[in-house]
Amino acid sequence: MTSTLDATVTGTHVPPSPARALVCRGCGAEYPLIAQHACYECFGPLEVGYDSAALARVTRAQIEAGPKSIWRYAALLPAGQDPATRVTLDPGLTPLVAAPALAAELGVRGQLWVKDDSANPTHSFKDRVVSAALTAARGLGFSRFACASTGNLANSVAAHAARAGVPSIVFIPGDLEPGKIITTAVYGGDLVAIDGSYDDVNRLCSELVETDEFEDTAFVNVNVRPYYAEGSKTLGYEVAEQLGWRIPEQVVIPMASGELLTKIDKAFSELVEIGLVEAPANGWRVFGAQSAGCNPIADALHRGVEEITPVKPTGIAKSLNIGDPAAGLYALEAVRRTGGWMDYASDDEIRDGIRQLARTTGIFAETAGGVTVAVLRKLVESGKLDPDAETVVYNTGEGLKTLDAVAAQVGPTYRIKPSLRGAKEAGLLR
Numbered sequence: 001m002t003s004t005l006d007a008t009v010t011g012t013h014v015p016p017s018p019a020r021a022l023v024c025r026g027c028g029a030e031y032p033l034i035a036q037h038a039c040y041e042c043f044g045p046l047e048v049g050y051d052s053a054a055l056a057r058v059t060r061a062q063i064e065a066g067p068k069s070i071w072r073y074a075a076l077l078p079a080g081q082d083p084a085t086r087v088t089l090d091p092g093l094t095p096l097v098a099a100p101a102l103a104a105e106l107g108v109r110g111q112l113w114v115k116d117d118s119a120n121p122t123h124s125f126k127d128r129v130v131s132a133a134l135t136a137a138r139g140l141g142f143s144r145f146a147c148a149s150t151g152n153l154a155n156s157v158a159a160h161a162a163r164a165g166v167p168s169i170v171f172i173p174g175d176l177e178p179g180k181i182i183t184t185a186v187y188g189g190d191l192v193a194i195d196g197s198y199d200d201v202n203r204l205c206s207e208l209v210e211t212d213e214f215e216d217t218a219f220v221n222v223n224v225r226p227y228y229a230e231g232s233k234t235l236g237y238e239v240a241e242q243l244g245w246r247i248p249e250q251v252v253i254p255m256a257s258g259e260l261l262t263k264i265d266k267a268f269s270e271l272v273e274i275g276l277v278e279a280p281a282n283g284w285r286v287f288g289a290q291s292a293g294c295n296p297i298a299d300a301l302h303r304g305v306e307e308i309t310p311v312k313p314t315g316i317a318k319s320l321n322i323g324d325p326a327a328g329l330y331a332l333e334a335v336r337r338t339g340g341w342m343d344y345a346s347d348d349e350i351r352d353g354i355r356q357l358a359r360t361t362g363i364f365a366e367t368a369g370g371v372t373v374a375v376l377r378k379l380v381e382s383g384k385l386d387p388d389a390e391t392v393v394y395n396t397g398e399g400l401k402t403l404d405a406v407a408a409q410v411g412p413t414y415r416i417k418p419s420l421r422g423a424k425e426a427g428l429l430r
């Protein structure tokens with residue numbers, strides 16, 4: 001694919017994309033807006049760079065007048081300025097839920113919020129990145145959609161492809177939760193289960209993308225990854241807008257590749273740079289959450305080292321099980337720069353986190369949400385997180401997809417015969 005991304009269409013006036021180039025995160029080399037994810041000079045990952053003057057023209061009023069989805073931020077994204085060009089389920093504007101009962105249990109005195117991104121169309125934050133990636137991919141001329149997935153991405157790519165009427169082929173590790181296999185396969189695209197870990201799946205996809213048979217195929221997190229990653233920024237923009245154009249002092253974010261964390265931080269920086277919000281007096285602090293079974297980024301922070309040692313993931317938080325995280329170094333950088341921290345939770349702590357969030361907020365999270373709540377607890381206990389500051393915790397996925405995680409621990413409180421006598425015998429009546 002050599003065509004460049006161009007949102008220009010005829011007819012009614014459509015604002016141009018504010019994206020300027022792909023920029024290497026390693027050496028700063030620049031490339032046109034094509035389907036490319038690594039730098040030819042240093043092999044560093046490429047990121048979308050913007051025309052700062054174009055971003056600076058964006059106003060709060062313009063955003064507030066936009067659609068009730070991520071597309072209200074289209075003027076801050078690389079593609080999709082013209083609604084007709086979007087490949088999307090219109091995700092976004094998910095609830096920001098006050099969590100006073102959770103705060104009380106944890107000893108948090110500042111305002112505590114849960115950003116509940118399980119409310120997206122396929123029930124995880126991945127709809128944001130997939131809408132961004134596939135909209136760019138269609139603009140670049142691709143005719144088949146694909147991904148390497150730990151589960152939620154598979155759901156979202158298959159559903160987006162179904163809505164757009166485009167064929168899809170999704171690659172997953174064979175041992176994924178049944179809840180994530182069914183919720184992908186139902187959309188009717190091809191689903192390839194691979195005998196191996198996510199990291200094996202990802203490596204295979206990087207090889208497939210170079211073949212003639214896959215020349216027409218956009219892998220959302222491989223060849224169009226720079227555009228994919230930008231979709232995560234909307235989780236930063238949205239929280240700021242929902243707080244009345246304010247940035248919270250602390251955010252706690254689950255990490256797989258680490259990309260989501262870096263992009264929420266990037267979104268806050270952009271909002272300050274273009275003058276849409278003021279930074280909190282002491283800045284914002286970014287906190288990262290992993291599981292004990294897959295903690296390469298948090299481990300590097302704890303050991304105080306500059307490189308990430310890949311691991312072989314284990315444990316129930318499968319959606320976060322990336323052993324060789326592509327954006328790990330950038331997540332480390334963001335956490336160090338902002339004065340945050342990272343921690344990780346065991347499978348038992350993850351289960352407790354899921355149940356505590358459900359009990360105190362009415363939000364049933366998947367294992368990734370359990371990781372984040374469990375890590376929030378640890379950060380409060382260790383004093384790394386200021387209990388008096390305002391904190392937003394990101395729940396990125398839905399509990400119905402990972403029922404097995406808590407199935408052995410919850411069930412009916414009573415089992416009774418269908419009569420008053422039965423109720424009495426159980427102690428429900430005197």
Ligand SMILES: *Cc1c(COP(=O)(O)O)cnc(C)c1O
Pocket residue numbers: 124125126152153254255256257258259260261319320366368369396397
């Ligand atoms: C993919 C995923 C993440 C993390 O994404 P990265 O950007 O790779 O760090 C977090 N939570 C859930 C539920 C996910 O599916």
Ligand SMILES: [Zn+2]
Pocket residue numbers: 024025026027028029039040041042043044
């Ligand atoms: Zn480079």
